[in-house]
Amino acid sequence: MHQIIIIGSGPAGFTAAIYAARAGLKPLLFASSVAVGGELMNTTEVENFPGFPEGIQGPELMQRMQEQAEKFGTQVVYDDITEVDFSGDVKRVTAGDGTVHEAETVIYATGSANRKLGIADEDRLSGHGVSWCATCDGFFFREKTIAVVGGGDSAMEEATFLTRFADKVYVIHRRSELKASKIMQERAFQNEKIEFIWDSEVAAIHGENEVTGLTLRSTADGSERELPVTGLFVAIGNDPRTHLVHGKLELTAEGTIAVDGRTSRTSVPGVFAAGDVVDPTYRQAITAAASGTVAALDAEHHLAALEQERSALSAV
Ligand SMILES: Cc1cc2nc3c(=O)[nH]c(=O)nc-3n(C[C@H](O)[C@H](O)[C@H](O)COP(=O)(O)OP(=O)(O)OC[C@H]3O[C@@H](n4cnc5c(N)ncnc54)[C@H](O)[C@@H]3O)c2cc1C
Numbered sequence: 486m487h488q489i490i491i492i493g494s495g496p497a498g499f500t501a502a503i504y505a506a507r508a509g510l511k512p513l514l515f516a517s518s519v520a521v522g523g524e525l526m527n528t529t530e531v532e533n534f535p536g537f538p539e540g541i542q543g544p545e546l547m548q549r550m551q552e553q554a555e556k557f558g559t560q561v562v563y564d565d566i567t568e569v570d571f572s573g574d575v576k577r578v579t580a581g582d583g584t585v586h587e588a589e590t591v592i593y594a595t596g597s598a599n600r601k602l603g604i605a606d607e608d609r610l611s612g613h614g615v616s617w618c619a620t621c622d623g624f625f626f627r628e629k630t631i632a633v634v635g636g637g638d639s640a641m642e643e644a645t646f647l648t649r650f651a652d653k654v655y656v657i658h659r660r661s662e663l664k665a666s667k668i669m670q671e672r673a674f675q676n677e678k679i680e681f682i683w684d685s686e687v688a689a690i691h692g693e694n695e696v697t698g699l700t701l702r703s704t705a706d707g708s709e710r711e712l713p714v715t716g717l718f719v720a721i722g723n724d725p726r727t728h729l730v731h732g733k734l735e736l737t738a739e740g741t742i743a744v745d746g747r748t749s750r751t752s753v754p755g756v757f758a759a760g761d762v763v764d765p766t767y768r769q770a771i772t773a774a775a776s777g778t779v780a781a782l783d784a785e786h787h788l789a790a791l792e793q794e795r796s797a798l799s800a801v
Contacts, residue, residue, distance in 0.1 A: 486575065486588060487511070487512070487586065487589070488505075488511065488512075488589050489505045489510050489511075489512040489513070489588060489590050489591070489592060490512070490515070490586060490592070491513070492515050492569075492578065492593050492595055493517070493523070493594035493595045493762075494515075494516035494520075494522055494523055494551070495524060495525070495596050495760055495761070495773060496523065496525065496550065496760065496773040497759040497761070497762075497774065497776050498514060498594040498759075498760070499514075499553070499554045499774075499777070500773075500774040500775075500781070501780045502514050502559040503781075504781030504782065505592075505781045505784065506557035507557045508785050509558075510784075511559075511560070512554075512558075512560070512592075513559075514554065514560065515564055515565065515566050516551075516561050516562065521551075521563060522548070523596055524596060525543035525770055526543060526544050526547055527543070527611055528611070529542060529612040530543075531546055531621075531770065533620075533621065533769070534546060543612075546770070562580065564580045564581045564582055566578045567579050569591070571730075571733050571734070574589075575587050575589070576590065576591045576756065592757045592759060592781065592784055593730065593742065593756060593757065593759070594758070594759045594760045594762065596725075596762055597723050597724060597725040597741075597764075597768070598723065598724050598726060599617035599722075599723050600719070600722040601719065602634065602687055602719055604687060604688070604689065604690065606689070606691075607719075610690055610696050613692070613695050614692060614717060615717050616718050616719070617720070618718075619642075619643040619646045619720075620646070621769070622716075623649065623650050623651075624650060625716075626651045626715070627650045627651070629651050629714075630654075630713070631647060631651045631714050631716030631718065632657055632687075632714045633656050634656075634718070634720065635721045636659075636660060636662075636663040637663075637665050637720070637722070638666055639723075640658075640720035640721070641656075641663070641665040641669035641672065641673045643718050643720045644656050644676075644679050644720075645669075645672055648676055648678040648679060651678065651716070654678055655682050655712065655714065656680070656681050657682045657686070657687060658681065658684075658685070659686045659704045660684065660704070661683045661684050682712075684705045685701045686702055687702075687717070688700045688702040688709060690717060695715065696714065696715055698714060699717060700712075723765075725741045725742070725763075726762060727742060727762060733753070734752055734758070739765035741762060741763050742763050743763075744763050749776065749783045749784075750783055757780040757784050757787075759773070759776040759779065759780035760773035760777060763776065764776065
């Protein structure tokens with residue numbers, strides 16, 4: 486039986502692995518079969534991860550995190566976890582190849598997925614003008630004309646934040662009114678750099694190597710128009726990857742895994758959660774990494790407490 490199994494190979498999973506491995510806990514980390522390295526594998530330049538003043542490519546950062554985790558003894562398995570059983574003291578996880586692995590603790594760090602528009606060229610131009618994160622990429626759009634798609638609070642927040650850099654921000658929304666809270670709406674309406682395009686959806690994204698424009702389609706009459714922009718921020722929602730733990734771990738109203746205060750303790754003792762899967766708000770590589778640290782330390786304390794209990798029992 487393992488002491489720690491980690492599910493997920495993003496900044497949260499690998500950071501948890503670095504700490505657990507350095508504590509001598511020999512973690513077994515399931516990295517997934519297709520998306521090893523997590524969300525940062527989908528981006529180019531990361532300029533806000535401390536320690537890299539010249540910036541670093543997302544995939545290189547993740548490769549270095551993995552190397553660091555393996556250097557201290559993390560065993561990485563390139564498979565998905567397809568089922569979890571957290572009902573007993575021994576936690577069981579089933580991998581894609583059908584094997585069942587047991588551990589005293591599990592760190593759940595499966596991240597979250599930004600909702601996509603689902604149109605051609607969206608993935609191809611990701612990191613080349615198409616983005617899901619204004620905090621991450623806003624800086625690259627100084628004095629540009631860009632667009633944000635969405636009508637909720639996060640779309641208003643992204644649009645307002647982006648006006649710090651861009652000269653002009655179009656907000657494209659498929660209805661004639663917003664879902665965002667009153668205060669967020671007001672803030673956006675009062676911003677002179679923001680212009681709303683109502684009853685419209687993005688039908689196509691143009692650009693060979695970088696975004697050069699969009700085709701918008703009216704949701705009212707189907708008519709189309711061209712919009713020249715160099716950036717498109719998609720802010721239509723985010724889904725934490727929790728499908729394996731529904732009914733097994735408590736979730737929050739936002740759909741993230743519920744943890745106890747600033748800890749990583751879930752509703753099940755011995756199961757810890759970290760990264761974007763617990764975070765409805767910040768969702769950054771550094772916050773996910775920090776959260777992985779918390780999970781590794783919590784798991785370590787849990788294992789030490791179990792060990793103490795065992796010694797006390799055997800002394801009776
Ligand atoms: C395009 C883009 C650009 C970004 N740029 C920046 C940036 O510049 N700076 C910044 O700080 N942040 C950036 N972010 C945000 C950052 O990538 C995330 O906040 C961070 O990666 C979250 O880390 P995580 O470990 O929680 O999850 P993730 O990175 O999502 O990793 C989760 C991992 O778990 C794996 N997994 C899921 N389910 C299973 C399973 N059942 N079995 C095994 N493995 C599983 C996934 O495949 C994935 O590898 C960006 C995000 C995107 C999408």
